[in-house]
Amino acid sequence: MSTHQVHYRTTVVRGHEVFYREAGPADAPVLLLLHGFPSSSHMFRELIPRLAHRYRVIAPDHIGFGRSAAPSAAEFDYSFAELAAVTEEFTEQLGLDRFALYIQDYGAPIGLRLALARPERITAIVTQNGNAYEEGLGKEAWAPVFAYIADPHPGTAAPVREIRSLEGIKWQYTHGEPEPDLVSPDAYHHDAALMAREGQDEIQLALIGDYGSNIELYPAFQEYFRSSQVPLLAVWGGHDEIFVPEGALAFRRDLPKAGIHLLPAGHFALETHAGQVAALMDGFLARNLKP
Template sequence: MGTHYRSTTVRGHEIHYREAGPADAPALLLLHGFPTSSHMFRDLIPLLAHRYRVIAPDHIGFGRSAAPSAPDFTYSFAELADVTAEFTEQIGLTRFALYIQDYGAPIGLRLALAHPERVTAIVTQNGNAYEEGLGADAWAPVLAYIADPNEKTAAPVREIRSLDGIKWQYTHGVSDQSLLNPDAWHHDAALMARDGQDGIQLSLIGDYGSNIDLYPEFQAYFRASQVPLLAVWGAHDQIFVRDGALAFLRDLPEAEVHLLPAGHFALETHAAQIGALIDDFLTRRHTAPVPSGS
């Protein structure tokens, strides 16, 4: 089943998204992380489109979506979550499962806090919600910038979106790097090098502390809702470490946690295994959705 490449307009900004699968099938919303886009789901979408309506938007500032300059758009996770909620309403998603990774986690979990009745299940692939999931070495420069944003603390943060910095995010923790397609990090690096990205990405990194502040609320949501949750986690990720996956069991005892021999972008090497785990999980535990458009 082919993937469609569509766009819509939310708050005057174009949102690009990929969509595949039957329009009346259970819906799965895929939310990407930094520094990529819906491109990260290129291998996963065809594995799930036979049974699900799969939708993967590019966040504003990423991929092929609009990237207004930082002064012209509030680049915060709260704003991206609000835009994502409006995006789902616009395309007729009333109930859906979430796939969250990296930046997609605080965006998706904010959406779940605001509209818990819409979220039927969560798949988290290195999408963190616990302080113990923050890798100390990887987060040190980010936390330093959050605490005191200035040119000195910004310098190491800027390196994160350089070609070498992005390549490291793909390659660390991967034992056989010949399995990795270098097109992935070159694709991301080219988009990160566009005019305006410095202000966009520094704004979002500077706002990341607001996500950490919300961790207690995310955890309270898990306890209250007991939302079905599947963690498919690259166990060798140094950004969001394996303890972040295991922590979900504290608030969601019925969560299903799979630690994979992969890194931060586990789909690059384990898409087939992750796709099979998601299909099995949603088949057993996905709440039947309200038909689209109702």
């Protein structure tokens, strides 16, 4: 494992503080790690040290998540377009002209919006349960979300709120894991505590209500894959019922050379397979990125 220490830093983007983790040589190829719901850059705590020997690894917390600012929904437009815009400005502040993306869950539509806007900046993509195809949406898991998107009212909001309860978050971490007792309770308790903060109800309902805008962009994401032939590695928790394995396999439709690996894990595969993911990434990036 790398001896490069992880730095915990902040910067200000559009008047809001953005927290990020950084490790690795300043002149190395850049990896931008984008987390999903309900997590933060904390999800990369085991991965970053395994990659920092060869790459400059940077993992921000999205606005409203982790240790970044969480202005109220009245003060900030909690949409995926806005989170992507903040992330793009964040990369510009740090002088990240070219970088590989690691995308998971919410990080996928955020990162792929960056790719649509500036395709020349993206050197490669690693997707870990980061979806871009309708067949990747698990029907049962997404039913309450689609019901809320179609008709937002207290009745449809109640099941969606359960997703960010402690039990709902624990399910996301442990469901599909062959040995759920290998998943540290610290992970889901960490997320649950942050999701319980004042204002999070409005923040998370706004983002879930906007999720349909990501699905509308799936054809554009897929056209980007076809036109760019960006190197892509799908490292997928094969037992995930949120973003199901069909979503990983679908990448080959537009990227025939994509590497696809279904791991015996659930939605948060890094909790139990960080070493295997890092090894797959290291080989993939070594083949596709120039030092």
